Amino acid sequence: MAFSFTRMMSSRNTATLLASLGAGTMATCYLMTDSNILSAEERRKLYPPSADFPDLRRHNNCMAHALTPAIYGKLRDQVTPNNWTLDQCIQTGVDNPGHPFIKTVGMVAGDEESYKVFADLFDPVIKDRHNGYDPKTMKHPTDLDASKITNGVFDEKYVLSSRVRTGRSIRGLSLPPCCSRSERREVERVTVQALAGLKGDLAGHYYSLGDMTEKEQQQLIDDHFLFDKPVSPLLTCAFMARDWPDGRGLWHNNEKTFLIWVNEEDHTRVISMEKGGNMKRVFERFCRGLQQVEKLIQERGWEFMWNEHLGYILTCPSNLGTGLRAGVHVRLAKLSKDPRFGKILDNMRLQKRGTGGVDTATTGDTFDISNNDRLGKSEVELVQLLVDGVNYLIDCEKRLERGQDIKIPAPIAQFRK
Amino acid sequence: MPFGNTHNVLKLKYASSEEYPDLSQHNNHMAKILTPAIYERLRSKQTPSGFTLDDVIQTGIDNPGHPFIMTVGCVAGDEETYEVFKELLDPIIEDRHGGYKPTDKHKTDLNPDNLKGGDDLDPNYVISSRVRTGRSIRGFCLPPHCSRGERRGVEKMSVEALDSLSGDLKGKYYALKNMTDAEQQQLIDDHFLFDKPVSPLLLASGMARDWPDGRGIWHNDTKTFLVWVNEEDHLRVISMQKGGNMKEVFNRFCTGLTKIETLFKDKGTSFMWNEHLGYVLTCPSNLGTGLRAGVHVKIPNMSKHAKFEEVLKRLRLQKRGTGGVDTAAVGGTFDISNADRLGFSEVELVQMVVDGVKLLVEMEKKLEKGQSIDDLMPAQK
Numbered sequence: 001m002a003f004s005f006t007r008m009m010s011s012r013n014t015a016t017l018l019a020s021l022g023a024g025t026m027a028t029c030y031l032m033t034d035s036n037i038l039s040a041e042e043r044r045k046l047y048p049p050s051a052d053f054p055d056l057r058r059h060n061n062c063m064a065h066a067l068t069p070a071i072y073g074k075l076r077d078q079v080t081p082n083n084w085t086l087d088q089c090i091q092t093g094v095d096n097p098g099h100p101f102i103k104t105v106g107m108v109a110g111d112e113e114s115y116k117v118f119a120d121l122f123d124p125v126i127k128d129r130h131n132g133y134d135p136k137t138m139k140h141p142t143d144l145d146a147s148k149i150t151n152g153v154f155d156e157k158y159v160l161s162s163r164v165r166t167g168r169s170i171r172g173l174s175l176p177p178c179c180s181r182s183e184r185r186e187v188e189r190v191t192v193q194a195l196a197g198l199k200g201d202l203a204g205h206y207y208s209l210g211d212m213t214e215k216e217q218q219q220l221i222d223d224h225f226l227f228d229k230p231v232s233p234l235l236t237c238a239f240m241a242r243d244w245p246d247g248r249g250l251w252h253n254n255e256k257t258f259l260i261w262v263n264e265e266d267h268t269r270v271i272s273m274e275k276g277g278n279m280k281r282v283f284e285r286f287c288r289g290l291q292q293v294e295k296l297i298q299e300r301g302w303e304f305m306w307n308e309h310l311g312y313i314l315t316c317p318s319n320l321g322t323g324l325r326a327g328v329h330v331r332l333a334k335l336s337k338d339p340r341f342g343k344i345l346d347n348m349r350l351q352k353r354g355t356g357g358v359d360t361a362t363t364g365d366t367f368d369i370s371n372n373d374r375l376g377k378s379e380v381e382l383v384q385l386l387v388d389g390v391n392y393l394i395d396c397e398k399r400l401e402r403g404q405d406i407k408i409p410a411p412i413a414q415f416r417k
Numbered sequence: 418m419p420f421g422n423t424h425n426v427l428k429l430k431y432a433s434s435e436e437y438p439d440l441s442q443h444n445n446h447m448a449k450i451l452t453p454a455i456y457e458r459l460r461s462k463q464t465p466s467g468f469t470l471d472d473v474i475q476t477g478i479d480n481p482g483h484p485f486i487m488t489v490g491c492v493a494g495d496e497e498t499y500e501v502f503k504e505l506l507d508p509i510i511e512d513r514h515g516g517y518k519p520t521d522k523h524k525t526d527l528n529p530d531n532l533k534g535g536d537d538l539d540p541n542y543v544i545s546s547r548v549r550t551g552r553s554i555r556g557f558c559l560p561p562h563c564s565r566g567e568r569r570g571v572e573k574m575s576v577e578a579l580d581s582l583s584g585d586l587k588g589k590y591y592a593l594k595n596m597t598d599a600e601q602q603q604l605i606d607d608h609f610l611f612d613k614p615v616s617p618l619l620l621a622s623g624m625a626r627d628w629p630d631g632r633g634i635w636h637n638d639t640k641t642f643l644v645w646v647n648e649e650d651h652l653r654v655i656s657m658q659k660g661g662n663m664k665e666v667f668n669r670f671c672t673g674l675t676k677i678e679t680l681f682k683d684k685g686t687s688f689m690w691n692e693h694l695g696y697v698l699t700c701p702s703n704l705g706t707g708l709r710a711g712v713h714v715k716i717p718n719m720s721k722h723a724k725f726e727e728v729l730k731r732l733r734l735q736k737r738g739t740g741g742v743d744t745a746a747v748g749g750t751f752d753i754s755n756a757d758r759l760g761f762s763e764v765e766l767v768q769m770v771v772d773g774v775k776l777l778v779e780m781e782k783k784l785e786k787g788q789s790i791d792d793l794m795p796a797q798k
Contacts, residue, residue: 038556039465039466047564051566053565054627083424083426091627181437182435243439244479
């Protein structure tokens, strides 16, 4: 059975067609000769970058603010060694004009090399998101020595739980937006094999998402241990939900205080958490676990993606550097109703989220309070910032309870002047 | 897009068995037909515009099963997809379209005079009548694969053609990005406009990219002839009106469609069509006529009858909720339409709907009176 795509166009018809479509923006031209259907290369030439430039007029994310026709024109036809393109990086930002609670980044990396190949766009986005941090000139510090933390145990009348998370990517395998099924399964294999070597209070088990029942899954989500089923459009538009639940799972130690998510938004997300206010112990376990996992994968010839300018490389530019979010669930009944609440958080470099995670609104008086920053400050610095900040918030809450007034603290220095 | 040929080249360094998807929980046509052997043979292929096997099947992997309807589980990115991946798509087409063979020929008949009756469906039961189909513009990639530039090209070309329609077909184009939320919601509630893309079937195949860029709706002044631009297909052409005069709806449908086709030919292009698959559309389920003729009909008694499904099957009809394919029926009112698309002509399919709905209404009336419908049971069409 043969299809015949024989449609000869006379030069007069071509001219009419082109004229009717208007010159200037694009040559939307249907050029087919007897045996020649448009190849991908020819198609790209017919549509110059100006024809493909996205409409970002209604958009409010870092990518939309940084992307210009000039940058797009320069980068559209570039590819990373894994053949990842700029369009694939920015698709999530094109499809999601703005998030109601939080200014989104609007682009993702498909592999480690994305940050280099598309630096003309990633660098300004990183600068915007990370308070003026310049990847070309600045270096990022790493410090996982938990013993340096002071005042890291909170008043449990207010702090219900404490948590620290970060992400790690396995060098040599492409990231969740880009990876093929076999790469994703390889990430799972490498990670699970390494985690099987953890001992003592860190010893645990892996639970593949595909093998869990719906009930088991929902229980783990409700306990705040497991990631959601991928419904967030930020994730789905960035191709991260493909083949779900293939290659995804959760590893945790027997006490459920040290957990690893496999193949959600990053290769791995590493989480230390417990009920109550002992952030120091949470961070100590976090550092110990992370360092052991790194050692275990290195024994097998793997390593984490890292470089001295961007720190740990993760899928979303917002998580570069430490990738660290240290936070608490804290009751702030009075302070949260005070009009100065937002400014206090801002000045202390803290952010609030609902207790269901980034895509939720707050309910009642309990807030998820965590550090804003990820890049340019070390893990110890950020956790200390969080500790000092939460202690201050609790102090404000106590003052308001006693009918005393509170003060907005001076803003903490950032890179941007 | 989303992944295409260049990314595919790197996947080839992994063994086929390493890449093969886990379809153990799946219930769609693609999952039934795909085997590791077929995957191995087709994974290195691509269409000239760079559409690959994984692009074809991604939506079927990500969507194991739909609650109301057995889905196809694959899409085309361009006209050549159906040729390059025929080893997978031919059996899927055969399974989906009632045994349609790779050697069969499809007939087109858009002459409304060939329709018998259809102007007298009881408006006490039949609330509205509608006929829709799709058309793809040759030379452009389809919604799962097209770039923004191509999508805008389809929009521009279509709007220019539609702007030259006259008489009762004269109308206006409303770009989605220029509509307010209120305008949009009104058009959705009136059953005129497609949903904001939330269906996972659409999202997983890349058809929702860059929304609402390049999308819109054109309709005539009386809102009885509408064209959707760049939703699941390049164009969806719809004729609809309240009441049961399907004949009038089909008349307008054929007249409008023929006029549009002529306008495109004048511009030096044409619709994707061939004598085996008829009109070529994004989803293999819409090949052939791409035609769904249907009514919203009140059949609360009939729909509760034990033989309802059997009757529909014999009449070659299918039921849906009144919100479209992804909804359930509400309060005894059903969307009843033809189940087939390929292997029957447009006239034949609309005839099936007209005759079938007439029978369903007769049965409903009998059941209202507490009478049996056994003597009305139809033969298998």
